[in-house]
Amino acid sequence: MAETAAESEKGPPAPPNLRAATDENECEQCTYFDSGACTHYKPLTVANEWTCDSFKRPQTLRGAAVIVKQHFAERRKAAEAAAKK
Numbered sequence: 001m002a003e004t005a006a007e008s009e010k011g012p013p014a015p016p017n018l019r020a021a022t023d024e025n026e027c028e029q030c031t032y033f034d035s036g037a038c039t040h041y042k043p044l045t046v047a048n049e050w051t052c053d054s055f056k057r058p059q060t061l062r063g064a065a066v067i068v069k070q071h072f073a074e075r076r077k078a079a080e081a082a083a084k085k
């Protein structure tokens, strides 16, 4: 689709809800991240620890490892919370 003159003047859209990540879904783990830049909302330099609502986990072993790590971190937190009761 051709971009309108107004879109071209505004530049590319910003990542929705760009913010500091509070979990492991960081830009650095996103499929669109490449050497400090977001390739989905290019050209945009992003920090490793940021994230946005377009975060997409890569379909790689690394992505799977992050899911497993998150799972066990959540189980550990739940066990620690249960032990305090």
Ligand code: SF4
Pocket (backbone or CB within 6 Å): 015, 018, 026, 027, 028, 030, 031, 032, 033, 037, 038, 039, 040, 041, 046, 050, 051, 052, 053, 054, 055, 056
């Ligand atoms: S989370 Fe992904 S899509 Fe969003 S700004 Fe970071 S690299 Fe880009």
